[in-house]
Amino acid sequence: MDGMGPRSVALFRAPSEKTRNGDVTFPFRQSSDILYLTGFAEPESALVLCPGAAKERAILFVRPRDPERETWEGRRAGPDGACRDFGVDAAYPIQELSTRLPTLLAGVDDLHYSLGLDAELDAQVASLIARMRLAERRMGSPPKRVVDPRCILHELRLRKSPEELEHLARAVAITHEAHVAAMRAAKPGAWEYELEALVNYTFRRHGASGPGYDTIVGSGDNATILHYTENDALLAAGTLVLIDAGAEFQSYTADVTRTFPCGGRFTPPQRRCYEIVLRAQEEAIRMTRPGVTIDDIHERTIEILVEGMLELGLLQGTVKERIADGSYRKYYMHRTSHWLGMDVHDAGAYLTDVGRARPLEEGMVITIEPGLYIPRDDSAAPDDMRGIGIRIEDDVLVTDDGHRNLTASIPKKPDDIEATCRG
């Protein structure tokens, strides 16, 4: 609210519940912006911030209490509970949002509101502004600007406070348990979904709300599909298993990938490929510090991976040539890093106002996740490397003098992985 200034209002609404099938809905997840600002997790709610107001500076709109509905659907805080437990100055039934909004918006310059996420509310806001223009003398002047919440709120979310880092540390500790359990259980004859179940069970058993995104368990060439979530194949001896899974604790998610051999021993070609990805990943982590950009990290990662692709015989020529013509993208087609926090791909601008990659700052958390994916049907690749998919992903906090790898303790070196798998 300090950043917004007194002549502005911010508006956030919970996403609507989505139908899964018939009358069943997907599990509800509150918008991270509302969670960040209030912790209020119920659907059918909205938050309005009015920094210039004398009394009601933070207002929640929530479902009213309803004993009968609560018997069927679960408890509700109601306006009284919202006010008492979530630190706002006032709370009203959600039905009153549309009637109170004209007064709340009258005479403010900036409306902080994320266009494009909620078509119904977009239309409501647009038509309200149009009505205010026509009836300015009766209703007060409409907002002059609609401002992206990225400008202020997401800058706050981007730099993690000590309390947020504590939640993330718990998410990471639980994620560690799950990855180790999966490595131990990944014997030939197990199914990918058994490992998925074990990972998600381990998350819940330790008090996480569950995975922060769909758990990926890809064995064999399923590991070459970046967002593979079918998880329905049988693990074959001698293949690699890629698990990309992170626990969500108090709304903060870890995002960790490990790749390990089913049966507990890398084959020589698997190990050669793995060591190249690891070399790139370790170098990328090493260079993470304030002032460096995510693009710097990505470019260095690509150099090392392309060097490796030449060593492996996947590409010919020189590193420079292959970076210039982009042919490495056949084997490495995604970015190396993203912001991490309440959203797995967390809020925050990647570019500065002049369109350049922004320098990292203390308190930011990024993933570092190089990979190497050799298609099964790639006739250009050596026979014994076709169908190998590897990604290694850690969560890295930028500190004042460098970085801290939050997920460093999850086995990653080939010998440690083999020992864990066989442990």
Ligand SMILES: [Mn+2]
């Ligand atoms: Mn990631």
